[in-house]
Amino acid sequence: xxxxxxxxxxxxxxxxxxxxxxxxxxxxxxxxxxxxxxxxxxxxxxxxxxxxxxxxxxxxxxxxxxxxxxxxxxxxxxxxxxxxxxxxxxxxxxxxxxxxxxxxxxxxxxx
Amino acid sequence: xxxxxxxxxxxxxxxxxxxxxxxxxxxxxxxxxxxxxxxxxxxxxxxxxxxxxxxxxxxxxxxxxxxxxxxxxxxxxxxxxxxxxxxxxxxxxxxxxxxxxxxxxxxxxxxxxxxxxxxx
Numbered sequence: 165x166x167x168x169x170x171x172x173x174x175x176x177x178x179x180x181x182x183x184x185x186x187x188x189x190x191x192x193x194x195x196x197x198x199x200x201x202x203x204x205x206x207x208x209x210x211x212x213x214x215x216x217x218x219x220x221x222x223x224x225x226x227x228x229x230x231x232x233x234x235x236x237x238x239x240x241x242x243x244x245x246x247x248x249x250x251x252x253x254x255x256x257x258x259x260x261x262x263x264x265x266x267x268x269x270x271x272x273x274x275x
Numbered sequence: 276x277x278x279x280x281x282x283x284x285x286x287x288x289x290x291x292x293x294x295x296x297x298x299x300x301x302x303x304x305x306x307x308x309x310x311x312x313x314x315x316x317x318x319x320x321x322x323x324x325x326x327x328x329x330x331x332x333x334x335x336x337x338x339x340x341x342x343x344x345x346x347x348x349x350x351x352x353x354x355x356x357x358x359x360x361x362x363x364x365x366x367x368x369x370x371x372x373x374x375x376x377x378x379x380x381x382x383x384x385x386x387x388x389x390x391x392x393x394x395x
Contacts, residue, residue, distance in 0.1 A: 198379065210370070210385055212381055262336070265323070268320045
C-alpha cells in the first residue's frame with residue numbers, strides 16, 4: 165500500500181489559517197475514523213497533535229483542529245504562529261495486519 | 276509522564292543485524308498498551324516497523340516482516356528491535372513510541388530517536 169498523499173509544502177502568514185490535506189482510499193482514511201496528525205520540528209521526534217480525526221491530546225492548542233470528508237482528512241491551524249513552522253504528518257489505520265500508514269509529510273512555512 | 280529512550284549502535288555493517296532497545300519510564304509496560312518502532316530515513320517520511328504487546332504478541336509491517344523481530348522485557352521495562360540483513364536502505368532515525376493499537380491507533384509518546392547508519 166502506498167503512503168497517504170499530502171502536499172509537499174504549505175505556507176501562511178501569522179494570524180492566518182491554513183489547511184493541510186491527507187488523501188487516502190476507502191481502505192484507510194475513508195474506511196476508519198482513526199486518522200492522526202503529528203508535528204515534527206527538525207531533528208526532533210514527532211508529537212501527536214490530533215487523533216481519531218478530530219480529537220486533541222491534553223496540552224495541544226485548540227488552534228489545531230482536524231476533520232475528514234470521504235477519503236481525505238484535513239488538519240487546520242488557525243491563528244498561525246511562527247512556532248507552528250514544522251513538518252506535519254498524517255497517519256491512518258489500515259488493517260490489523262498492516263496497522264498504520266503515514267503520509268509523506270508537509271512542510272509548513274510561516275511567512 | 277511516560278518517557279522513552281532508544282539505545283544501540285549508531286553504525287551497522289551491511290548484511291549484519293541492527294539491534295535497538297527502548298527503555299520506558301513513567302509507566303509499567305506490564306500494565307498494558309502496545310509499544311512500537313517507527314523509522315525515518317534522512318529527509319524522508321515516517322514508516323511503522325512493528326509493535327509488541329506486554330504479553331509478547333507482535334505486529335509487523337508486511338514489507339519488513341521477514342527481517343524484523345520485536346520483543347519485550349517487562350522485568351526491565353523495555354522492548355527491543357532486531358532487523359536482520361540490513362542494507363543502506365535501512366539507514367534512518369529509529370523511534371520507539373507507545374502505540375495505542377486497538378484504541379485510537381495513534382502513537383502518543385515518543386522517544387527522541389536514534390540515528391542508525393548502515394555502512395561498511
